[in-house]
Amino acid sequence: MVEKKINTVYDVVCPFCGTLCDDLEVDVNIKENLVVEVRNACQIGTKKFFSSNPSPHRYEKPLIKDNGTFKEVSWDEAIDIAADILAKSKRPLLYGFASTECEAQSKGVELAETLGGILDNTASVCHGPTLLAEQDVGVPTSTLGEYKNRADLIIFWGSNPVHAHPRHLGRYSQFVRGYFRKDGRNDRFIIVVDPRNTHTAQIADLHIQVNPNEDYELMNGIRAMLRGVELDAKMISGIPIEKIKELIKILKECKYGVIFFGMGLTQSLAHHRNIDTAICLTRELNDYTKFLITPMRGHYNITGANTVFTWNTGYGYSIDFSRGYPRYNPGEFSSVDLLMRDEIDASLIVASDPASNFPAASVKNLFKHPLISVEPHHTPTSENADIILPAAFAGIECEGTAYRMDHVPIRLRKVKDAPGECLTDREILEKLILKVKEKLGE
Amino acid sequence: MPEIKLKLKKQPDFPLEADVISPDNLAGKSTAEIKNLELYVANEKTTIGEFFSVSGKSGDAKELKIIIDGNLSKVKRIGEKMTDGEIIINGNVGMHVGNQMSGGKILVNGNADDWAGAMLKGGELEITGDAGNYVGAAYRGFWKGMGNGVIRVKGKVGHEALTWADGSVVAKRFPTLYCGSAGSFLGMHGHGATIVVEGDVDRCAGADQVKGTIVIKGKVSRLLPSYKKIGEVKEIDLFNGEKITGKFIEYSGDHSVKKNHNVIDKKTNKVKISVNGRLYIAA
Numbered sequence: 098m099v100e101k102k103i104n105t106v107y108d109v110v111c112p113f114c115g116t117l118c119d120d121l122e123v124d125v126n127i128k129e130n131l132v133v134e135v136r137n138a139c140q141i142g143t144k145k146f147f148s149s150n151p152s153p154h155r156y157e158k159p160l161i162k163d164n165g166t167f168k169e170v171s172w173d174e175a176i177d178i179a180a181d182i183l184a185k186s187k188r189p190l191l192y193g194f195a196s197t198e199c200e201a202q203s204k205g206v207e208l209a210e211t212l213g214g215i216l217d218n219t220a221s222v223c224h225g226p227t228l229l230a231e232q233d234v235g236v237p238t239s240t241l242g243e244y245k246n247r248a249d250l251i252i253f254w255g256s257n258p259v260h261a262h263p264r265h266l267g268r269y270s271q272f273v274r275g276y277f278r279k280d281g282r283n284d285r286f287i288i289v290v291d292p293r294n295t296h297t298a299q300i301a302d303l304h305i306q307v308n309p310n311e312d313y314e315l316m317n318g319i320r321a322m323l324r325g326v327e328l329d330a331k332m333i334s335g336i337p338i339e340k341i342k343e344l345i346k347i348l349k350e351c352k353y354g355v356i357f358f359g360m361g362l363t364q365s366l367a368h369h370r371n372i373d374t375a376i377c378l379t380r381e382l383n384d385y386t387k388f389l390i391t392p393m394r395g396h397y398n399i400t401g402a403n404t405v406f407t408w409n410t411g412y413g414y415s416i417d418f419s420r421g422y423p424r425y426n427p428g429e430f431s432s433v434d435l436l437m438r439d440e441i442d443a444s445l446i447v448a449s450d451p452a453s454n455f456p457a458a459s460v461k462n463l464f465k466h467p468l469i470s471v472e473p474h475h476t477p478t479s480e481n482a483d484i485i486l487p488a489a490f491a492g493i494e495c496e497g498t499a500y501r502m503d504h505v506p507i508r509l510r511k512v513k514d515a516p517g518e519c520l521t522d523r524e525i526l527e528k529l530i531l532k533v534k535e536k537l538g539e
Numbered sequence: 540m541p542e543i544k545l546k547l548k549k550q551p552d553f554p555l556e557a558d559v560i561s562p563d564n565l566a567g568k569s570t571a572e573i574k575n576l577e578l579y580v581a582n583e584k585t586t587i588g589e590f591f592s593v594s595g596k597s598g599d600a601k602e603l604k605i606i607i608d609g610n611l612s613k614v615k616r617i618g619e620k621m622t623d624g625e626i627i628i629n630g631n632v633g634m635h636v637g638n639q640m641s642g643g644k645i646l647v648n649g650n651a652d653d654w655a656g657a658m659l660k661g662g663e664l665e666i667t668g669d670a671g672n673y674v675g676a677a678y679r680g681f682w683k684g685m686g687n688g689v690i691r692v693k694g695k696v697g698h699e700a701l702t703w704a705d706g707s708v709v710a711k712r713f714p715t716l717y718c719g720s721a722g723s724f725l726g727m728h729g730h731g732a733t734i735v736v737e738g739d740v741d742r743c744a745g746a747d748q749v750k751g752t753i754v755i756k757g758k759v760s761r762l763l764p765s766y767k768k769i770g771e772v773k774e775i776d777l778f779n780g781e782k783i784t785g786k787f788i789e790y791s792g793d794h795s796v797k798k799n800h801n802v803i804d805k806k807t808n809k810v811k812i813s814v815n816g817r818l819y820i821a822a
């Protein structure tokens with residue numbers, strides 16, 4: 098008998114973006130523990146699987162910075178030093194968690210509580226405003242399967258799925274055939290609202306080219322006109338009133354509409370208030386037809402991070418445990434604001450790369466204090482860390498749960514083993530919790 | 540009159556949480572007892588005595604005056620939930636000063652950070668410098684913000700001042716803000732706020748306002764499309780009985796709010812004046 102060299106794993110979940118495609122097929126060379134082929138995934142998803150193969154970019158052993166260069170140490174030593182930094186710090190920041198699985202996230206909560214530290218995830222710099230708005234005005238939403246089968250009007254507002262969520266269009270929102278939308282793309286009307294002529298806008302039926310940072314006014318005007326108020330203005334946010342009237346007709350006459358919004362709304366001026374009014378607009382459209390709204394979440398398990406943090410502490414992100422119980426206040430306890438004011442004295446970054454995304458001034462303050470990075474491969478953050486704890490890729494090298502952008506939990510699969518001495522994020526955090534508790538005398 | 544003097548001795552490394560400093564908590568205590576009251580810095584407990592020198596004599600909360608000197612920009616929550624008495628702060632002060640207070644008076648001779656007077660229920664907060672964002676605003680997720688009381692800010696207030704204000708003419712609750720100038724989304728989701736701005740205001744003043752009065756004596760960088768011009772007025776009556784004279788253009792709104800729509804007369808397509816929010820901008 099010939100020895101089997103290639104093993105194919107079916108129904109693999111892609112741990113890259115919030116679409117969380119669950120139909121991938123991955124070929125693995127078992128002998129050498131390598132991903133050799135990925136089918137069904139989009140380009141960015143495929144790349145992630147290949148990046149898990151051993152390469153000069155992957156960490157395989159715990160590292161500690163010694164006089165500016167990294168030296169390899171044992172797990173025991175690394176955990177001991179890391180726990181020491183955390184236990185001694187008065188205001189440690191635990192940040193990241195969007196690109197790992199839920200069990201590891203809940204361990205993050207436990208560690209933050211033990212330390213009396215600050216716990217934050219990447220929603221802080223992406224869809225945090227969405228959470229704020231949802232707290233203020235609620236949210237009418239549904240799952241992606243519903244949209245696929247029913248929606249005949251899709252609005253992408255400040256989102257560009259062609260590049261950010263490539264298979265979203267084919268699986269749920271644009272080309273896919275649904276139970277009541279048998280003709281796929283022809284049964285759907287697609288609107289894109291974006292200041293730029295994006296690739297998504299180019300395949301839409303209608304592109305509303307709103308002025309940058311004026312989305313709030315546009316939605317505000319639509320809401321008033323929706324109920325028949327004649328406005329004084331002839332033009333709102335660069336769109337003539339006549340065109341808005343046509344748009345409102347389309348909105349009212351659809352059978353089932355949905356707004357998918359992205360960071361074009363949450364991270365342009367007005368932030369959470371954009372979402373606030375978008376949600377109100379959606380709610381009010383339900384006086385005429387069925388309308389729902391869903392955020393296009395970026396990292397594959399950022400929805401999970403918000404969910405796990407919420408069921409543990411009551412809050413989705415920006416949580417402070419310094420007084421022994423969880424408190425929540427973005428702006429006061431959110432990572433960027435804390436760093437800008439230089440209010441931390443150590444940090445633990447799990448599965449995230451703030452150095453590439455945060456404002457430079459805050460990154461400078463992050464590097465000023467001891468930094469522990471739990472990370473599978475080289476990033477600007479890990480390269481500037483004091484301790485690197487090498488992690489396995491969740492969803493490729495270990496199992497776990499992740500939440501899709503519409504809050505559907507999906508079980509991630511393991512397709513191969515992690516290289517070298519890598520441990521899973523959960524195991525690393527468990528070790529840290531034990532050691533920290535020991536040092537704090539608990 | 541009983542008076543307690545606190546002077547900041549050293550700057551904390553991390554923000555110092557001083558919610559215990561209010562006339563209610565300091566009333567009837569000796570200076571030694573006051574020095575032992577708990578403060579929080581990062582994840583550690585500390586005491587007033589550790590960071591402040593304490594002098595003077597305490598008494599009834601009603602008459603007690605607390606004077607605090609020093610650069611308090613890293614000291615948060617002074618006067619939280621106070622019900623009576625007076626606090627005078629000589630210097631800049633950190634976040635949440637006077638949040639949820641229901642009576643008494645706080646005077647800040649300097650600037651205040653974010654959330655000054657958040658969800659005020661009564662009393663008076665005066666700031667002689669600038670104030671940060673969310674002055675008198677509702678905390679995250681609360682549908683009822685400032686319920687009563689007055690906030691006066693000489694300088695600028697930041698974004699989203701007085702969100703979700705919750706006033707009632709019938710119950711004689713008039714949440715009121717006087718300020719020099721203001722950032723964006725002033726009085727958002729207002730339910731009966733009174734806001735008077737001496738100078739200019741950034742975009743989206745009165746967004747989603749259900750009822751309330753906003754008077755702007757300067758300019759608005761971008762008026763919301765959902766506000767409709769009614770005409771010119773020479774005198775404005777505020778909820779609290781005050782009158783403002785001058786040449787103003789009167790707008791009604793926010794017409795994007797469902798509750799406001801219900802009072803538009805179908806036949807004339809005009810708004811019934813009695814219920815809607817008002818925005819006055821200097822002509």
Ligand code: SF4
Nearest residue numbers: 111114118139142264
């Ligand atoms: S769309 Fe997202 S989840 Fe799907 S394969 Fe691409 S990156 Fe992965």
